[in-house]
Amino acid sequence: MHHADFRPSFVTNCITGFRTFFLMVLTATPMVGRPGLAFGQESHSKKEVFQVNQKTTILKAETSFNTDNGEFFNNLVGFGQDFDGSLFKDQNEFPWKLSYRLWANQNSQKRFRSIEEKILEKLIAHISTSWSTSRITVGYQELTWGENLVMPILDVVNPRSMIHPYGYYDPAAKIPQFLWVVEWPFDSFKLDLIANPFPTSMQHPDQVVGFNVKEPESRPRGLKSAEYGTRITVVTDALETKLYAYRHGSRIPAYTFLPYSSGDSAAPDVQADERLSNTLGLSSSYASYQLLFRGDLAVHQDNPATNIGTEVESSTTRQWILGLSTITMDQQSFGFELHGETWDQAPLVYNTNALVDADPKSAAFYWAALLANLNFFKSRVQPNLVYFHGLNSSDSLMRINTSLAVDDNSTVVVELLRTNTKTSSPKMLLSQRDTLSLRWSLVF
Numbered sequence: 001m002h003h004a005d006f007r008p009s010f011v012t013n014c015i016t017g018f019r020t021f022f023l024m025v026l027t028a029t030p031m032v033g034r035p036g037l038a039f040g041q042e043s044h045s046k047k048e049v050f051q052v053n054q055k056t057t058i059l060k061a062e063t064s065f066n067t068d069n070g071e072f073f074n075n076l077v078g079f080g081q082d083f084d085g086s087l088f089k090d091q092n093e094f095p096w097k098l099s100y101r102l103w104a105n106q107n108s109q110k111r112f113r114s115i116e117e118k119i120l121e122k123l124i125a126h127i128s129t130s131w132s133t134s135r136i137t138v139g140y141q142e143l144t145w146g147e148n149l150v151m152p153i154l155d156v157v158n159p160r161s162m163i164h165p166y167g168y169y170d171p172a173a174k175i176p177q178f179l180w181v182v183e184w185p186f187d188s189f190k191l192d193l194i195a196n197p198f199p200t201s202m203q204h205p206d207q208v209v210g211f212n213v214k215e216p217e218s219r220p221r222g223l224k225s226a227e228y229g230t231r232i233t234v235v236t237d238a239l240e241t242k243l244y245a246y247r248h249g250s251r252i253p254a255y256t257f258l259p260y261s262s263g264d265s266a267a268p269d270v271q272a273d274e275r276l277s278n279t280l281g282l283s284s285s286y287a288s289y290q291l292l293f294r295g296d297l298a299v300h301q302d303n304p305a306t307n308i309g310t311e312v313e314s315s316t317t318r319q320w321i322l323g324l325s326t327i328t329m330d331q332q333s334f335g336f337e338l339h340g341e342t343w344d345q346a347p348l349v350y351n352t353n354a355l356v357d358a359d360p361k362s363a364a365f366y367w368a369a370l371l372a373n374l375n376f377f378k379s380r381v382q383p384n385l386v387y388f389h390g391l392n393s394s395d396s397l398m399r400i401n402t403s404l405a406v407d408d409n410s411t412v413v414v415e416l417l418r419t420n421t422k423t424s425s426p427k428m429l430l431s432q433r434d435t436l437s438l439r440w441s442l443v444f
Contacts, residue, residue, distance in 0.1 A: 049088040056082040059442040067434040078103040100125035140176040147294040153319040161203035196227040216272040244281035249274040254304035273304035294323035315345040335371035366391040380405040413439040
């Protein structure tokens with residue numbers, strides 16, 4: 001149920017531009033590693049030279065197995081390339097980088113109600129270049145903000161898929177956005193500016209806690225619906241601090257009960273609410289010997305809060321994370337995180353008594369996480385463990401994966417994911433599940 005709000009002409013122009021650029025890159029690819037050869041005019045009269053210096057190709061395959069029902073799902077294949085080159089024009093050199101990823105699923109032409117069988121497909125394609133002291137990156141991108149390792153709260157630039165089989169907060173659940181990113185490094189800090197003129201919506205399931213989900217209302221096109229923000233990074237000795245401000249569609253799933261439901265009275269309809277919200281964030285990390293302290297704070301203003309009937313309420317949601325990790329002399333890493341989340345008005349749709357308890361109430365949820373990143377046999381075998389459990393609820397998530405380096409270019413990952421959710425917090429929307437996944441990647 002993913003619907004893009006892009007203007008057709010905008011999409012067409014983007015596709016045409018990237019296709020033209022890909023053809024130029026592919027034409028120049030045979031020249032990789034051969035200095036003096038480039039895509040352009042002859043050396044005596046040339047004013048523009050397009051040169052590719054390095055190319056990396058990535059192949060990926062993945063499959064998952066639901067241990068509850070004994071079925072395979074998420075049979076995914078992927079292909080991607082990274083190019084690094086230079087554009088010479090009028091005695092000036094403009095370095096550039098181009099990256100793209102294409103993920104495809106065998107169920108691409110099918111529609112399923114089951115969360116495990118929903119199509120996963122992704123396009124990441126962007127180009128970046130340096131201009132004076134700044135760097136400009138344009139294209140379909142995924143940005144990672146914040147310092148925490150489990151359930152990120154500052155990754156608000158990209159909307160997420162609620163139907164992703166590995167969870168709403170899994171890194172693979174991000175939906176790429178067509179972004180303009182400008183980075184300005186200064187002596188004592190770095191400034192990032194981000195603009196998303198035509199954002200897309202989150203991907204919603206057909207049902208949430210037994211309620212039928214309707215599509216969110218379309219946003220008005222133009223600057224009023226654009227998403228934009230900034231980030232300032234300051235580094236002083238061992239302390240790194242980042243300040244964030246971003247205006248965006250809601251990244252915390254919220255739903256409003258519709259006044260009239262088309263389905264059964266026991267399962268009324270709700271509508272996804274993705275109104276524009278504001279997020280202010282602070283992220284900090286401090287390294288001392290073998291210890292690393294991390295902290296994230298996010299305040300989401302005007303976040304939609306579900307209410308009964310046609311009345312629309314907004315809420316301020318606060319999320320914070322404190323973490324500590326240590327690295328031993330043999331490069332084994334262990335960590336601990338505390339998570340907190342408070343709502344001025346709790347989202348009633350996640351409450352099974354929502355229809356009889358219409359009085360908005362505040363809510364607070366707390367979790368703890370244990371992390372371990374190990375490596376053996378000269379880092380060829382790397383087991384990783386994440387255990388996440390509610391302190392005032394029975395929510396839990398356990399992820400165990402082991403990465404095996406077959407050779408210098410090929411890696412195999414085996415992962416076990418088990419979730420158990422009972423609370424009404426949107427942080428843990430997935431129902432109870434056990435999945436076993438196998439991933440293979442080749443980089444050359």
